[in-house]
Amino acid sequence: MILERSFLFVPGDRPERFTKAVGAGADRVIIDLEDAVLPDAKEAARDHIANWASSSEAKEIAVRVNAIDTVWNSDDLRLVASLPNIVAVILPKAESRKTVEAVAARLQRRQQLIALVETSLGYVDRLDLARSRGLSRLAFGSVDFCSETGIRGLGSELDPVRIELVITSAATGLPPPIDGVTLEVKNADLLAADIERARRLGCGGKLCIHPAQVAAVNEGFSPTSDEIDWAKRIIAAASASGAVTVDGKLVDKPVLDQARKILAASGRDAAST
Structure with missing residues (x-):
């Protein structure tokens, strides 16, 4: 199986962008129910996903649900488990094996589960987290990680964390982890440098926040x-x-x-x- 390289986020409350996103060339589109959607729009976003998933334009997608300790998580999981074209679930704030396995138990057998390591606790307990039954891959939530820890910078400042996630993935038989986002969507040089760094350190893909980032990520994480x-x-x-x-x-x-x-x-x- 060829490893997915590019993961493009699209807000769950912007259904007019869903079809455009799946046509952007990303290996996997992630419709987001978490950070990109305000609290009072969560329910509507779930409805948008359900409606689009039953339309003629629907494709296989991933969904980032809300964290397990939120009031929205249960309804999010109920939605994704009911839709066959949701092939992967992104779990934010993944911090424990118990949490990850509880989420995995609610998914369809064919649905992958990607855990976002984006808190200090998730990082500290990364080895146990990576051994969770039903877990498919780790991803690095670098922005939230910096916000909590006070680390200033998403580049080389985080290289020790990236390396540890790479080693943890290898030790537990998981595919190489997915690197975090590049926030400056119009800075092609920065994106290229971020991709080159992540691949050199052993990451296998990258999260994208704009369609313009997808082609560079696909090329950068492919063999020359x-x-x-x-x-x-x-x-x-x-x-x-x-x-x-x-x-x-x-x-x-x-x-x-x-x-x-x-x-x-x-x-x-x-x-x-």
């Missing part, structure tokens, strides 16, 4: 042509007997595994290369 060419040569060389070198370096199991991951991410079948 040079990486694909290298991976193909590694796979080809590995079929030979005895010790194998490529570009003067020994091809051992970790190198072969890396090559297979690159080809998988590019949508290619290593076995047929």
Whole structure:
């Protein structure tokens, strides 16, 4: 399965944007019921999602529900569990294994559950959180994390947190985590730098707040042509007997595994290369 790279938020109380969002090229559109929707608009937003989901324009989407300790969470979960084209649920303020598993138990079996790590408690308990039954992936809620902790800056200031989420995901068998948003939607240079940093640190995708960010995220988290060419040569060389070198370096199991991951991410079948 090819890993999803780009996750585009669209407010749940703006139904006129739903269809446009799913046409923006993101791997996954997230209709938001949490931060983007004011309290008095929550119920209407759920109705908008239900109506759109039953229309001819409906596509597979994700929904970010409200946190489990809010008055809206139960109704949000009831909605997403009733709609077959909601294929993933984003849980904000994920802080404990108990919470994540309680939410997972209310979802359809085919629905993925992505936990947003965006509080200090969620970060501190990240290993136990990542071991939750029913959890599909971790994502980094960097803006809320900075707001709580007082860390000033969404860039290199947060690299230790990103690295820990990457290591935690690897240790628990989860896919690489999803990096947080870039707030300056018109700053292409900043977006490119954020993408390059996140990918170098081991993240596998990024949250987007504007359609203009999607193409750069998709490209930035996809293997380059040079990486694909290298991976193909590694796979080809590995079929030979005895010790194998490529570009003067020994091809051992970790190198072969890396090559297979690159080809998988590019949508290619290593076995047929």
